[in-house]
Amino acid sequence: MSKLLDALSPTPSNWSNTKHYCDWKNVICDSTLRVTSINLSYQSLSGTLPSDLGTLTQLTYLLLQRNFFSGPIPSFANLTSLQVLRLDTNNFTSIPNGFFQGTHQLTAIPTFLGPYLISSTTSQVLRDLQLSENNLTGPLPKSFGGSKIVLLWLENQSNGLSGNIDVLSSMTKLYQAVLFKNQFTGPIPDLSNCTDLFDLQIRDNQLTGLVPDSLMSIPTLKNISLDNNMLQGPYPKFPSFVTHVTLNGINTFCNNIPGPCDPQVTILLEVAAALGYPIKLAISWKGNNVCDGWTFIMCDSVGKVITVNFTKQGFVGMISPAFTKLTSLRNLYLSDNNLTGSIPDALANLTTLQALDVSNNNLTGLIPKFASTVTLTTIGNPLLSSSPSDSNGTRTGLSAGMIAGIVIAVVILVVVVLFVWIKCYVGRRHNKFGTEGNPDNGKEVFKNIDGSNVMISIEVIRQATNIFSEDNILGRGGFGVVYKGELHDGTKIAVKRMKSVAVSSKEIKQFDAEIAVLTKVRHRHLVALLGYCLNDNERLLVFEYMPQGTLTQHLFHWGENGCSPLTWKERIIIALDVARGVEYLHSLAQQSFIHRDLKPSNILLGNDRRAKVADFGLVKNVPDGKYSVETQLAGTYGYFAPEYAATGRVTTKVDVYAFGVILMELITGRKALDNTMPDDRFHLVTWFRQILINENISNAIDQILNPDEETMESIYKVVELAGHCTTRDPYQRPDMGHAVNILSTLVEQWKPTCHEEEHAYSTFHGKEETYGIDQHMSFSLTLER
Numbered sequence: 139m140s141k142l143l144d145a146l147s148p149t150p151s152n153w154s155n156t157k158h159y160c161d162w163k164n165v166i167c168d169s170t171l172r173v174t175s176i177n178l179s180y181q182s183l184s185g186t187l188p189s190d191l192g193t194l195t196q197l198t199y200l201l202l203q204r205n206f207f208s209g210p211i212p213s214f215a216n217l218t219s220l221q222v223l224r225l226d227t228n229n230f231t232s233i234p235n236g237f238f239q240g241t242h243q244l245t246a247i248p249t250f251l252g253p254y255l256i257s258s259t260t261s262q263v264l265r266d267l268q269l270s271e272n273n274l275t276g277p278l279p280k281s282f283g284g285s286k287i288v289l290l291w292l293e294n295q296s297n298g299l300s301g302n303i304d305v306l307s308s309m310t311k312l313y314q315a316v317l318f319k320n321q322f323t324g325p326i327p328d329l330s331n332c333t334d335l336f337d338l339q340i341r342d343n344q345l346t347g348l349v350p351d352s353l354m355s356i357p358t359l360k361n362i363s364l365d366n367n368m369l370q371g372p373y374p375k376f377p378s379f380v381t382h383v384t385l386n387g388i389n390t391f392c393n394n395i396p397g398p399c400d401p402q403v404t405i406l407l408e409v410a411a412a413l414g415y416p417i418k419l420a421i422s423w424k425g426n427n428v429c430d431g432w433t434f435i436m437c438d439s440v441g442k443v444i445t446v447n448f449t450k451q452g453f454v455g456m457i458s459p460a461f462t463k464l465t466s467l468r469n470l471y472l473s474d475n476n477l478t479g480s481i482p483d484a485l486a487n488l489t490t491l492q493a494l495d496v497s498n499n500n501l502t503g504l505i506p507k508f509a510s511t512v513t514l515t516t517i518g519n520p521l522l523s524s525s526p527s528d529s530n531g532t533r534t535g536l537s538a539g540m541i542a543g544i545v546i547a548v549v550i551l552v553v554v555v556l557f558v559w560i561k562c563y564v565g566r567r568h569n570k571f572g573t574e575g576n577p578d579n580g581k582e583v584f585k586n587i588d589g590s591n592v593m594i595s596i597e598v599i600r601q602a603t604n605i606f607s608e609d610n611i612l613g614r615g616g617f618g619v620v621y622k623g624e625l626h627d628g629t630k631i632a633v634k635r636m637k638s639v640a641v642s643s644k645e646i647k648q649f650d651a652e653i654a655v656l657t658k659v660r661h662r663h664l665v666a667l668l669g670y671c672l673n674d675n676e677r678l679l680v681f682e683y684m685p686q687g688t689l690t691q692h693l694f695h696w697g698e699n700g701c702s703p704l705t706w707k708e709r710i711i712i713a714l715d716v717a718r719g720v721e722y723l724h725s726l727a728q729q730s731f732i733h734r735d736l737k738p739s740n741i742l743l744g745n746d747r748r749a750k751v752a753d754f755g756l757v758k759n760v761p762d763g764k765y766s767v768e769t770q771l772a773g774t775y776g777y778f779a780p781e782y783a784a785t786g787r788v789t790t791k792v793d794v795y796a797f798g799v800i801l802m803e804l805i806t807g808r809k810a811l812d813n814t815m816p817d818d819r820f821h822l823v824t825w826f827r828q829i830l831i832n833e834n835i836s837n838a839i840d841q842i843l844n845p846d847e848e849t850m851e852s853i854y855k856v857v858e859l860a861g862h863c864t865t866r867d868p869y870q871r872p873d874m875g876h877a878v879n880i881l882s883t884l885v886e887q888w889k890p891t892c893h894e895e896e897h898a899y900s901t902f903h904g905k906e907e908t909y910g911i912d913q914h915m916s917f918s919l920t921l922e923r
Contacts, residue, residue, distance in 0.1 A: 139159040139162075139165075139173065139194075140155065140159075141188040141190050142187070142188055142190075142191060143155065143159075144188075145185040145186055145187065145188050146178075146183050146184075146185045147183065147184050147185050148183070150162070150163065150164070150178060150181060150183065151163055158171075159173065160173070164176065164177040164178065165177075166199075168196060172194075172195075172196040173194050173196065173197055174196050174197060174198045174199070174219075175197070175198060175199040175200075175201075176194075176197065176199070176200055176201065176202075177199070177201040178201065178202050178205065179201045179202065179203045179204055179205070179224060180203070180204045180205075181204075181205060182205060182206060183205040183206065183207065184205070184206040184207065184208065185207060185208075186207070186208060186209035186210075187202075187207060187209070187211065187212050188212065189212045189213070190212075191212050191214075192212055192213050192214055192215060192216045192217060193216065194217065195216055195217065195218060195219065196219050197217050197219060197220055198219050198220060198221050198222070199220075199221065199222050200217075200220065200222070200223050200224070201222070201224040202224060202225050203224040203225060206229055207225075207229065208229040211225065265286055265287060265288045265289070265311075275295070275297045275298065275299065275300070275867075275870070276299065276300065276301070277299070277300060277301030277302070278292075278299065278301065278303060278305050278306075279305070280305055282305045282306075282309055283305045283308035283309065284308055284309075284310075285309060285311070286311045287309055287311060287312065288311050288312065288313045288314070288334075289313060289314050290309070290312060290314065290315045290316065290317070291314075291316045292316065292317050292320070293316045293317060293318045293319055293320070293339065294318065294319040294320075295319070295320055297865060297867060297870040298319075298320045298321035298870060299317075299320040299321065299322065300320070300321040300322065300323065301322065301323065301324075302322065302323060302324035302325075302327075303317065303322050303324070303326070303327060303340065303345075304324070304327045306327055306329060306332065307327040307328050307329055307331060307332070308331070309332065310331050310332055310333070310334075311334060312332045312334065312335050313334050313335065313336050313337070314335075314336055314337040315335070315337070315338050315339070315340070316337070316339045317339065317340050317343070318339045318340060318341045318342045318343070318363065319341075319342040319343075320342075320343050321343065321344055321870075321872075322340070322343040322344065322345060323343070323344045323345065323346065323417060324345065324346065324347070324414060324415065325345065325346060325347030325348070325350075325411075325414075325415050326340070326345060326347065326349060326350055326353065326364075326369075327350075328350055328352045329350075329352060329353060329356060330352040330355060330356065332356065333356065333357070333358065334358055335356050335358055335359055336358050336359065336360055336361070337359075337360065337361040337362075338353075338359065338361070338362045338363075339361070339362075339363045340363065340364060340367070341363040341364060341365045341366050341367065341384065341387070342365075342366045342367075342387075343366075343367050344367065344368060344417055344876070345364075345367040345368065345369060346367070346368045346369065346370065346410075346415035346416070346417060346419075346420040347369065347370060347371070347407075347410070347411065347415035347420075348369070348370060348371035348372070348407065348411075349364065349369055349371070349372075349374040353374075353376075354374070354375070354376055354377055354380075357379065359379070359380050360379070360380060360381050360382065361380075361381070361382045361383075362376070362380060362382070362383055362384075363382075363383075363384040364383075364384065364385050364389065365384045365385055365386050365387035365388075365389065366387030366388050366389070366883075367387070367388065367389055368388060368389065368390060368417060368420035368421065368879075369385075369389040369390070369391065369420075370389075370390050370391065370392070370407055370410070370415070370420055370423065371391065371392060371399060371403075371404075371407055372391065372392060372393070372396065372397065372398060372399055373385070373391040373392070373393050373394060373395055373396050373397070374391075374396065375396035387883065388879045388880075388883055390420065390423070390424040390425075392425065392426040393426055399426055400426045400427065400428070401463075402428045402442075402443055402464070403426055403427075403428055405460050405463045405464055406423065406428055406432070406435070406443075406446075406460075407423075408458055408460035408463075409446075409458045409460050409461060410423070411458070412455050412456045412457065412458035412460070413453045413454065413455035413456075413458075414454060414455050416451075416453055417873075417875070418451060418725065418875075419433075419434075421875045421878075421879070422434075427441075428443060429441050429443075434446060434447050434448055434451075436469075438466065442464075442465075442466035443464045443466060443467060444466055444467060444468045444469065444490075445467075445468060445469040445470075445471075446461070446464075446467065446469070446470050446471070447469070447471040448471060448472050448475060449471045449472070449473050449474055449475075449495070450473070450474040450475070451475060452475060452476065453475040453476065453477065454475070454476045454477070454478075455477065455478070456477060456478060456479035457472065457477060457479065457480075457481060457482055457485075457496070457501075458482070459482040459484050459485075461482070461485060461488070462482070462484040462485060462487065462488050464488075465488075465490065466490055467488060467490055467491060468490055468491065468492045468493070469491075469492060469493045470485075470491065470493070470494050470495070471493070471495045472494075472495060472496045472499065473495045473496060473497040473498050473499070473515070473518075474497070474498045474499075475498075475499055476499065476500060477496070477499040477500065477501060478499070478500045478501065478502070479501065479502065479503070480501060480502060480503030480504070481496060481501060481503070481505060481506055481516075481522075482506075483506045485506060485508075486506035486507055486508045486509075489509075491508070491509075491512050492511065492512060492513065493512065493513040493514075493515075494508070494512060494513070494514050494515070495513075495514075495515040496515070496516055496519065497515045497516060497517045497518045497519070498517070498518030498519070499518065499519055500519065500521070501516075501519040501521065501522050502519075502521040502522065503521075503522065503523070504522075504523055504524070505522055505523070505524060593669065593670065593671065594669040594670065594671050594678075594680055595671065596671050596673040596676060596678070598625070599623065599633055599671055599678055599680065601626075602623030602624055602625050602631060602633070603621040603622070603623040603633055606619075606621055606635065607621075610622045610623065612632060612687075613688075613739075618634065618635045618636045618637045619635050620632055620633065620634050620635070621633045621635060622683065623680075623683075630683035630685070631668060631680050631681065631682070631683050632680070632681045632682070632683045632684070633678055633679070633680055633681075634678065634679040634680075634681065635676070635677075635678055636649075636676075636677040636678070646672065649672060649677050653667075653670055653679075659722070659723060659731060661718070661719055661722040661723075662718075662750075663715045663716065663718045663719030663722070663748075663749065663750050663751060664719045664722065664723070664750055664751050664752075665681050665682060665684065665742055665750045665751065665752040666681065666682045667679060667680070667681055668680045668681060668682060681752070684742035684743060684744055684750060684752075685744065685745050686701075686742075686743035686744060686745060686747060687699075687742065687743065688738060688739045688740075688741060688742055688743070689712065689738035689739070689741040689742075689743065689749065689800075690738040690739045692704050692743060692747070693738055693803060693804065693807060694738075694807070694809060703842045704747070704804075705843070706843050706845060706849050706852065706853065708747055709804040710804075710852065710856065710881055710884050710885055711747075711748070711749075711885055712741070712743070712747070712748075712749040712804070713800070713801060713804055713856070713881050714878065714881040714882055714884075714885050715748055715749035715750070716736075716741055716749050716751055716797065716800065717797065717874055717877040717878045717881055718878055719749075719750065719751040720733060720736065720751060720793055720797060720874045721873075721874035721875050721877075721878050723751075723793075724790045724793065724873065724874050725790075725873070725874070725875065730790070732788055732789070732790055732792060732793055733751065733793050733796075734788065734792060734793070735753060735774055735777075735796075736751070736777065736793050736796035736797060736800065737774050737776075737777050737796065737799075737800065737810070738800060738803060740752050740753040741800070775811060776799065776809070776810030776811040776821070776822070777795070777796040777799050777800075777810055778792075778795075778796075779791065779792045779794075779795035779796070779868065780795075780866050781868050782795075789868060790873065790874070791868035791869075791871045792868075793874070794863050794868075794871045794872065794873065794874060794877070795863060795864055795868075795871065797863055797874070797877065798823075798859070798860045798861070798862070798863025798864035798871075799822065799823060799860075799864060801856055801859060801860035801863065802822055802823065802826050802860045802864070803822065804856070805838065805839060805840065805853060805856060805857060805860065806822065806826070806838050806839065806840055807840030807841075807842060807843075808822055808840075809822065810822045810823070823864055825838075826838060826860070826861075827861070830857070830861065835853075835854070835857055836850070839853060852884050855880065855884060856880075856881075856884070859872075859877060859880050859881070863877065
């Protein structure tokens with residue numbers, strides 16, 4: 139006790155070395171003068187708790203909440219009599235390993251506050267664990283399983299607990315589980331053994347999969363909240379004894395009322411179950427028609443699934459036998475994932491199957507004997523072995539002879555197609571872009587990247603821009619200048635003219651690489667590349683023209699430009715457009731890309747004030763390891779994620795951080811960095827965080843918005859999303875799919891009927907489109923459209 143006294147500042151009232159500690163105020167001793175209770179709560183004390191505190195073996199109550207204690211929490215392993223512990227609202231920096239170890243009588247830890255992982259060992263008599271509204275991270279510890287915890291309150295963690303919630307299934311004494319507003323993933327476990335469960339609140343997480351039937355059969359269950367997850371399958375119908383149910387929000391049930399899903403939906407959800415219900419599938423598999431925009435799925439003209447393509451999706455789990463229920467399935471591509479287990483024997487009986495590619499996984503067991511008509515690829519699975527019944531051995535791929543024959547045939551076909559294209563297609567394009575010049579003159583390099591982008595003559599571009607007139611300048615940047623232009627048929631274009639310097643062969647390759655990137659990323663919310671030109675030292679990119687300019691002009695300079703200020707409805711629609719474009723870059727394109735320079739000046743608006751993301755000069759492929767390290771930073775100050783600025787490490791979370799900054803700009807009407815502001819307001823993110831902590835958020839809202847109550851509710855949700863996107867720890871930031879889900883819900887609440895195009899799918903000439911782009915149409919035809 140003497141060491142505790144020396145550690146405290148200021149000295150608690152009536153505490154002194156001249157008195158026996160049993161006479162100190164708020165200290166209670168037993169008849170043997172052993173300390174049993176210490177209550178120092180609400181006294182604004184500071185200092186570091188001494189390690190000797192663990193020698194008070196008869197201590198039953200230790201109440202230290204609402205002070206300024208700092209440093210590590212000492213070990214309480216020897217406090218075998220401790221029953222109630224209060225340490226909340228202090229500045230402790232760490233929790234010792236085995237925090238609960240030895241505290242066999244500890245029954246309650248109410249509202250423990252601190253940025254800590256929950257301990258890996260749990261008191262076996264702990265009944266009340268309330269850690270609400272803290273900074274807890276990591277998964278639920280397995281040691282919770284079999285515990286006697288009755289009340290489990292872990293909701294609203296600022297950084298978010300993560301992982302699955304499977305451990306709940308073995309917490310059989312649970313009465314109330316409050317886990318909302320975290321980042322839990324995976325399916326809801328079977329809770330049928332939790333026969334005392336009264337209240338289950340797991341809303342606002344990222345849970346996927348079906349609502350289990352076992353949840354409907356818990357007789358004590360009265361309250362359940364599942365909304366704002368990514369739950370799938372049939373809309374659940376709870377029995378009448380469950381008096382309060384919330385299900386809606388972002389969940390993607392196949393119907394809006396109870397009832398079975400379409401058979402193909404049910405089958406594909408069985409497939410997803412074998413993969414652990416990945417979030418990627420939960421985001422995009424919506425509705426009751428698998429042929430209506432379900433990613434990785436292709437259907438025939440009568441609505442039957444014919445192709446499933448999971449190539450390079452990072453899926454884990456097993457190959458589901460449910461694939462065999464897709465009776466029209468022709469092509470199944472599962473290569474380059476982390477699949478385990480065996481190839482289901484039943485797949486060999488699927489008579490419609492033409493191709494099966496399971497290469498580069500971790501599959502084991504025997505390869506079933508497939509019909510000779512099936513192209514089977516299994517390379518990259520060293521533990522797979524040939525079926526004994528297959529006398530020809532394992533077909534781990536095509537034979538060398540077959541490969542050589544196919545290569546020769548493809549080369550011949552490509553030569554023929556290119557010849558026909560040059561004769562016919564280029565001639566047609568002449569009418570739009572003019573003569574493309576003669577590649578033999580050495581002044582122009584003519585290339586066609588993936589048959590999608592058009593090589594445009596330098597003369598056509600000069601004529602369109604009035605010889606790069608100063609009057610046609612739209613903007614300047616480190617890369618060069620952007621000009622407005624107009625082709626002879628009236629088509630308006632934007633020409634990005636790189637700085638004119640001597641072009642080396644290496645720079646030509648870099649330019650070609652940028653064209654290749656721009657060719658691969660096509661989306662309704664990304665500015666489209668129409669063509670390009672390389673002439674002597676001129677490097678030119680031709681983009682679609684966005685008549686309303688940049689978001690910067692409309693958000694910060696609307697008065698100077700003579701336009702009306704953006705309403706809140708327009709701002710969240712713009713935010714959703716940007717989120718969808720970046721989500722496509724990160725996870726929905728054929729390859730994954732990082733923008734690295736997301737900011738308002740790279741967001742362009744059309745006449746309808748719908749947004750597209752521009753300037754892909756900094757776009758970078760996401761490498762296999764999902765991050766890379768840059769030796770030279772690319773991007774703009776104010777939008778740099780902390781880890782990128784400090785280490786040069788690049789991940790998709792760099793774009794998520796920048797998007798969060800843009801959300802703050804949309805909310806406040808202020809720039810990310812503003813030299814006109816005092817030092818404490820110069821950096822928007824820092825100031826915004828201080829406002830959230832110390833003031834009412836209404837003080838930060840752009841005054842031009844003048845929001846009503848309904849608008850304020852929407853703004854609060856975007857504020858929360860902005861904070862989530864700009865958290866310092868990149869692992870705690872959401873992906874862009876999460877941002878799309880949040881914002882799309884807000885946009886739907888407004889019901890903006892003037893924006894019918896918000897529907898993700900439409901029909902053009904009888905072909906299915908994704909995000910307004912026909913994935914089966916060549917880019918040249920898309921331009922003509």
